[in-house]
Amino acid sequence: MPAKPQPAGQPADQAPLKQSSPEHAPLELERFLPYRLSIVSNTVSQAIADDYQRRFDLGVTEWRVLAVLARFDGLSAREVADRTAMDKVAVSRALARLVHAGRVSRAVHGGDRRRSVLNLTEAGWAIHDEVAPMARRRERELLARLDAEEQAWLGRILDKLMPAGQDTSL
Amino acid sequence: MPAKPQPAGQPADQAPLKQSSPEHAPLELERFLPYRLSIVSNTVSQAIADDYQRRFDLGVTEWRVLAVLARFDGLSAREVADRTAMDKVAVSRALARLVHAGRVSRAVHGGDRRRSVLNLTEAGWAIHDEVAPMARRRERELLARLDAEEQAWLGRILDKLMPAGQDTSL
């Protein structure tokens, strides 16, 4: 059968664009809020990650752990997990790499030998002090696309949408 | 050396909370916009995915492909990728599973035999028609946490933050 006749209706190369079947009420992805959120979020996170991933051989999870340990000394892995919204497996793995790379020190907690006592090392601080400003700069770039009023609303809205468990006051 | 004396300063079990080193200007994750965006986005997406993942053995990427094919007949894999903001490898994999499961039909485009011509099958439509309302319901639940004014701002803000490439008008 040579030259199979066009599969079906289409003009053979022009985009179909047949907004098919109103009776099915198809979901319009590009207006769907969760979808748009995920696009924006992933784009932003990726842009930031690109700044340090290769340069420091540092994953996103590792960066989050560094950032938390930069603020709080001697946390346990569990506390790090709480503050990063990562699960304990992810934290365990990030810590394994960070400790191995000499960026975080891990000691055993006196009084409860299950717990770790985590701290940034010199090397850890050095990386933090380079990455944090880059991250802030990216955040400013993002906000620069909004006017002051929009920025304020965005902050409030995110607060309201933040899931309950994410306690900022731990 | 029995009974190693407490590793360092802490009271041995109370959370340290030593807001360490102002001279390092550590980044406050919970106020950092990209971080908050990612928490909200992931939480929402996960909630929706939980509705259908197990029940239909359908991944997020597969669902997105279904949603797009529900609106446009006969797209190529490339066009699906454009409309879902997924890369072509992810689309290829999602399609492999969808076609294998009999949810999407794949034909060769007459006139360009590299292209696929993709369509939902009956089974594909059936799933779409079950999942789409659940997704919409989740979106409503999310929006219900905001008042009308906030909802309007969120829409506008996301539009402005949407990366350029994401053309809604293709």
Next chain:
DNA sequence: CCGTTATAGTTACATATGAAACCATTTGCA
């Protein structure tokens, strides 16, 4: 025509991630 380059899509490999099982230690309590 024929070789080069571009495009659609798949495959392979390496890495990331999540769920559950697991080990060690501690806590609660009979």
Next chain:
DNA sequence: TGCAAATGGTTTCATATGTAACTATAACGG
């Protein structure tokens, strides 16, 4: 005490994802 249940962390395994390499077809240029 002493033993069951809880907690901190790690390991294992199965799956997901990204990058680059690859195949097939098509478009372009002489």
